[in-house]
Amino acid sequence: MTWVLGNLPLIGSLTLEHLAFALPPVVLGLVLAVPLGWLANRTRVGRTVTINVAGLLYTIPSLALFVLIPPLLGTRILDVANVYVALTVYTVALLVRTVADALSAVPPIVVNSATAMGYTPFRRFAAVELQLSIPVVVAGLRVAAVSSISLVTVGAVIGFGGLGKMFTDGFQRDIPAEIITGIVLVLVLAVIVDGLLLFLGRVFTPWDRIGAGRGRR
Amino acid sequence: MIEFRGVTKRFPDGTVAVDDLDLQVRDGGITVFVGPSGCGKTTSLRMVNRMIDPTSGTILVNGTDVMKSDAAELRRGIGYVIQQAGLFPHRTILDNVATVPLLLGWDRKKARTRAAELMETVGLVPEMAGRYPGQLSGGQQQRVGVARALAADPPVLLMDEPFSAVDPVVRESLQDELLKLQSELGKTIVFVTHDIDEAVKLGDRVAVFRVGGKLAQYDEPGVLLSRPADDFVDNFVGRDRGYRGLSFLSSEALPLGELRTAHCGERAEEGWTLVVDPDDRPLGWHHDRAGGGTVDVEDLVPGGSLYDTADGSLRSALDAALSSPSGQGVAVDGDGRAVGSVAADDVLSALADVRRAEAAA
Numbered sequence: 254m255t256w257v258l259g260n261l262p263l264i265g266s267l268t269l270e271h272l273a274f275a276l277p278p279v280v281l282g283l284v285l286a287v288p289l290g291w292l293a294n295r296t297r298v299g300r301t302v303t304i305n306v307a308g309l310l311y312t313i314p315s316l317a318l319f320v321l322i323p324p325l326l327g328t329r330i331l332d333v334a335n336v337y338v339a340l341t342v343y344t345v346a347l348l349v350r351t352v353a354d355a356l357s358a359v360p361p362i363v364v365n366s367a368t369a370m371g372y373t374p375f376r377r378f379a380a381v382e383l384q385l386s387i388p389v390v391v392a393g394l395r396v397a398a399v400s401s402i403s404l405v406t407v408g409a410v411i412g413f414g415g416l417g418k419m420f421t422d423g424f425q426r427d428i429p430a431e432i433i434t435g436i437v438l439v440l441v442l443a444v445i446v447d448g449l450l451l452f453l454g455r456v457f458t459p460w461d462r463i464g465a466g467r468g469r470r
Numbered sequence: 471m472i473e474f475r476g477v478t479k480r481f482p483d484g485t486v487a488v489d490d491l492d493l494q495v496r497d498g499g500i501t502v503f504v505g506p507s508g509c510g511k512t513t514s515l516r517m518v519n520r521m522i523d524p525t526s527g528t529i530l531v532n533g534t535d536v537m538k539s540d541a542a543e544l545r546r547g548i549g550y551v552i553q554q555a556g557l558f559p560h561r562t563i564l565d566n567v568a569t570v571p572l573l574l575g576w577d578r579k580k581a582r583t584r585a586a587e588l589m590e591t592v593g594l595v596p597e598m599a600g601r602y603p604g605q606l607s608g609g610q611q612q613r614v615g616v617a618r619a620l621a622a623d624p625p626v627l628l629m630d631e632p633f634s635a636v637d638p639v640v641r642e643s644l645q646d647e648l649l650k651l652q653s654e655l656g657k658t659i660v661f662v663t664h665d666i667d668e669a670v671k672l673g674d675r676v677a678v679f680r681v682g683g684k685l686a687q688y689d690e691p692g693v694l695l696s697r698p699a700d701d702f703v704d705n706f707v708g709r710d711r712g713y714r715g716l717s718f719l720s721s722e723a724l725p726l727g728e729l730r731t732a733h734c735g736e737r738a739e740e741g742w743t744l745v746v747d748p749d750d751r752p753l754g755w756h757h758d759r760a761g762g763g764t765v766d767v768e769d770l771v772p773g774g775s776l777y778d779t780a781d782g783s784l785r786s787a788l789d790a791a792l793s794s795p796s797g798q799g800v801a802v803d804g805d806g807r808a809v810g811s812v813a814a815d816d817v818l819s820a821l822a823d824v825r826r827a828e829a830a831a
Contacts, residue, residue: 366556369521370618371546371573384560460560460602 256430264419268438271415274336274405276446279398281337282344283390289345290352291378304350311346315339315407336408343404344397351393355386388461391454398450399443406439416442471497472518472626472660477527479513479683487513488683491527495675500652500659502673504666506706510683515628515662519548531626546573549619549627549657554635555611557603563589563614564599570622581621588617593647609640616648620655629661633668645671666707670695670714678703692718716785716821724787724820726779726801726810732756734767742796745770750807752776752800771795777812780804784824788817 257264293303313321318339323330326338359382367381368374409417419435422428455462472495479488488510495501503511516522517529520541529536536544557566567585572578586599592613603611612632619627633641649672652659663669669676670691677688680702687699695715698704704711731744734753740761745753754770756763774793777786779801790799791814799812 362552362554362556363558365521366550366552367558369519369545369550369552369556370569371542371544373542376573381558381560458560460604 254430256428257434260431264434264438267414267416267418268442271402271405271417271439271442274333274408274413274415275340275402275442276398278337278340279344279394279401282341282348282397283394285341286345286348286352287383289349290356293349293353294357300353304353307346307349310342315343315404316410318342319408319411319413331412333413336405336413340401340404344401347397347400348390348393352386352390355389355393356382358389359385387454387458391450391458394454395447395450398446402439402443402446406435471495471530471532472658473530474514474517475528475530477514477517477524477529479510479517479522480525486683488517488524491683491685493677493685493688495658495660497658498656499674500648500661500672502661502663502669502676503679504663504669504673504676504706505679505686506681507664508681509679511662511664511677511679512630513683514679515630515660518626518628518660519545519550521545546570546622547624547626549622549624551612551615551619551627551629551632553631554608555603555615555632557611557614557618559603562600562602563594563606566603566614567617567621569618570624574622585617585621588621589614591620591651592617607640608636609644612636612644616651620657625658627657627659629659631662631664634663634665641668648672670717678706690718713785713788716788716817717783719784719821719824721777721779721782721784721787721817721820723823724782724784724812725816727798727813727816729798729800729808729811731808732765734765736765738763738765742798744773744796744798744800744808746808749805752802752806752808755795757795773800775799776806777801778804779809784817784821787812787820788814791817 289303293300319335322328322335322338323332326334328334363385364377364382367377372380405413405415406417406420409415409421416435416438419431419438423431423435474491474493477488477491478486480486491510491514503514505511513522517524518531518536520536523537531544531548558569561569564582564585567588568578568581571581571584576584586596589596589599594610594613594617598606598610603614606614612635615632619629633644636644645668661672673691675688676691676694678686678694680686686706687694687703692715694703695707695711695718698707698711729744730739730742731746731750732738733746733748738756738758738761740758743756743758743765745756745765745767747753752773753767754773756765756769757771772795774795775786775789777790777799780803782801787799787801790801791797791812792799794800797813799814800808801810801812803809
């Protein structure tokens with residue numbers, strides 16, 4: 254506890270740094286996953302390919318990805334871009350399937366009736382299909398955000414900042430309090446972000462909470 | 471007006487859904503497409519607003535080839551009511567109804583005011599405006615579907631088996647309200663159903679399709695029942711068509727007979743007497759073997775159906791006669807007051823007169 258009180262400024266800046274590493278890739282990943290998920294639903298082959306590639310990407314160990322990216326992108330080893338790219342890849346890998354599933358679960362009758370009302374395909378996608386996908390996509394987004402928050406710690410091994418630095422530093426200098434604080438803070442961050450997404454998801458989908466759910470069929 | 475000219479729809483798998491259809495839908499009435507599944511009735515309907523594009527032939531809406539107009543724009547000008555309503559589950563009832571006005575670029579306030587009006591028109595209470603479709607019953611959802619289709623005041627309304635998913639009682643009241651709505655708004659409605667009774671009840675004209683997308687007969691419902699074009703239509707129209715056809719024959723020329731009535735507490739004569747309330751509305755029948763008994767409201771025999779002379783058909787007159795315990799059908803005026811009796815024999819001779827007149831014409 255004394256260690257914590259004595260290092261509050263450091264803890265604060267590491268936490269902020271951690272969030273700055275973890276969250277932008279989630280947003281970017283979502284933005285990329287939506288059109289990819291839509292595309293995946295166009296053809297059966299497209300769906301198989303996209304979902305398998307996504308699954309494959311997710312199996313690449315994170316440390317390996319952090320090391321592989323610099324030669325691939327021509328970036329320096331400690332370039333922040335590496336973290337963003339790696340985490341975006343994981344987020345996309347997680348979310349493409351979710352988005353594809355969510356979009357294909359929109360009842361065809363609703364899509365048809367939107368078309369018959371005179372929606373152009375793009376407007377219909379934005380106003381009907383995408384909005385009806387929110388509950389499922391948010392569920393996926395929560396997993397992606399938590400996973401991203403946890404993965405940032407791995408970056409500390411090769412020298413990036415964030416709360417992971419408290420693991421490496423605490424280990425090298427033998428300060429158990431620092432390691433424990435790091436673990437607790439990562440957990441707390443994950444819980445807060447998860448809760449925030451859950452809350453936002455509910456705010457944007459008031460229709461999903463009513464007793465009868467999505468219409469009665 | 472909607473016109474099909476030599477319209478054929480062949481699907482990629484080779485199935486011919488609609489085969490060389492020529493048909494004109496009259497303005498300001500309900501035209502019903504009816505037939506068994508796979509007869510192309512729904513495909514024909516959906517080609518009107520380009521939910522399906524024809525393989526060959528032309529469909530004209532108000533003289534314009536639908537294939538020459540922008541699909542989305544065309545659809546905004548044609549009301550569409552879909553089976554099970556197809557409401558947007560993520561939008562409130564009010565916003566569901568306001569869909570097309572908003573697509574047409576109305577400002578939000580005007581669109582919502584209009585939507586509120588429409589909700590009233592179709593009999594939805596204002597409290598429902600803020601609810602979501604999932605909170606409504608099937609019948610209520612279908613009303614919202616109708617309101618949504620009418621919101622931008624389109625001249626044409628397409629209805630694709632709109633009432634098939636609701637229970638029979640609700641269906642009947644929705645049908646009655648559609649007829650009322652149509653008489654007030656004068657829309658041109660094309661209505662698809664597989665239910666011949668619904669077709670005959672709602673249609674000013676009924677198009678019967680046969681499997682393979684051929685038009686079997688296109689006529690007024692009375693003609694369909696009295697003179698089916700062939701065995702297929704005869705079969706499809708079903709049992710009792712002679713009796714059901716009486717619905718379309720006016721009972722104007724039907725003579726009314728005397729009807730003995732009594733009020734409660736009065737002394738009855740021998741035989742059957744119709745008991746009426748102080749306003750002359752029928753309550754039931756009293757039967758006295760010998761005469762001289764007192765009419766008691768507790769002791770009435772329930773009456774049969776009533777024959778309303780204000781908008782009567784031979785069918786309601788005959789049914790009144792057949793269902794009455796006394797054998798005398800009770801005729802009532804528009805206010806429900808008993809005005810006379812009808813006998814089954816008179817209905818049959820009136821029918822014979824109508825037939826003679828038709829044969830002579």
